[in-house]
Every structure is written in C-alpha cells, then in structure tokens.
Amino acid sequence: MSFSILIVDDSRLARKFLKDALPDDIEFAISEACNGKEALEFIRNNQVDIMFLDLTMPEMDGFQLLKALKEDGFSTYIVIVSADIQPKARERVIELGANLFVGKPINADKIKSVIKDRIAQ
Numbered sequence: 001m002s003f004s005i006l007i008v009d010d011s012r013l014a015r016k017f018l019k020d021a022l023p024d025d026i027e028f029a030i031s032e033a034c035n036g037k038e039a040l041e042f043i044r045n046n047q048v049d050i051m052f053l054d055l056t057m058p059e060m061d062g063f064q065l066l067k068a069l070k071e072d073g074f075s076t077y078i079v080i081v082s083a084d085i086q087p088k089a090r091e092r093v094i095e096l097g098a099n100l101f102v103g104k105p106i107n108a109d110k111i112k113s114v115i116k117d118r119i120a121q
Contacts, residue, residue: 002027003119004047008039008065009054009081014106018052018081021108023115036060040068048076050118052111053098055082055089066096077118081106 005028007015015032022028031046033039037060039051055062062080069076080093083104090101102110 002029003049003115004029004031005115006031006033006039006042006048006051006076008033008036008051008057008062010034010057011054014054014081014104017106018111021106021111023112026115026119036062036065036068039065043069043074043076044072050077050079050115052079052081055080055084055093063092063096066093066098070097079114 003026005022007018007030009015009018019030022030031042033042035057039053040060042048043051053062053065062082066078078098078100080098080101081104082089082101085103093101100114102114
C-alpha cells in the first residue's frame, strides 16, 4: 500500500531533507509544493495522507493554508515543520487543524517516527 505525502516548503533544501528523512521500508507517493497556494490546489485535486507544512512561505503561508483547509473541510493529517517555536504559533496551528508540530532543523528519526505512528493508526 502506498501513502501519499505532500511536502510544502518554499526551501528546496528543506523539501529534500524531508524526503531524505522518510522511512525506506514504506512505499510513498511524494509530491511537493513551494507555497500554500500550490498546496491547496494540489489537495483539492489529489488524495494526501500526510502533509508536512512550513509556516513561512510566499503567496500563501502555512497559517493561511491551514485556515483554507479547515474552511473547506479537508481532513489531511498535517505535520507543521517550522523553526517558529513560539507557543502562540503552536497554539494557533493546532486551532487551525494541524495535528503535530515538529521543529526545524529537521530530525530524521522524529520524521520516521511520526510517519510510522501515523501509518499504524
């Protein structure tokens, strides 16, 4: 069984690090978006099981994307991956529907654990 993952970050390097952190023993269909606008269009047209989302991006940031997804009733499992570790930012993303917050820099073991836990559910 293949799981669909969408990585949303304006940094190509951050997207690469996330892809490299995915477990090798699970089959994934991996897609990428550079901003929230691209991600929203993708989600409206494709099934996404897990989305890794940065907060600070051009055109449509992570907060705006979360708000749009909530308004549209999407239930994608969302993992925020951000260097913004302020408690207010964490509270806000959870209120907007994010499921988990992972700080940057990316910890590959944490990403693997998040995916394996989610798939096991």
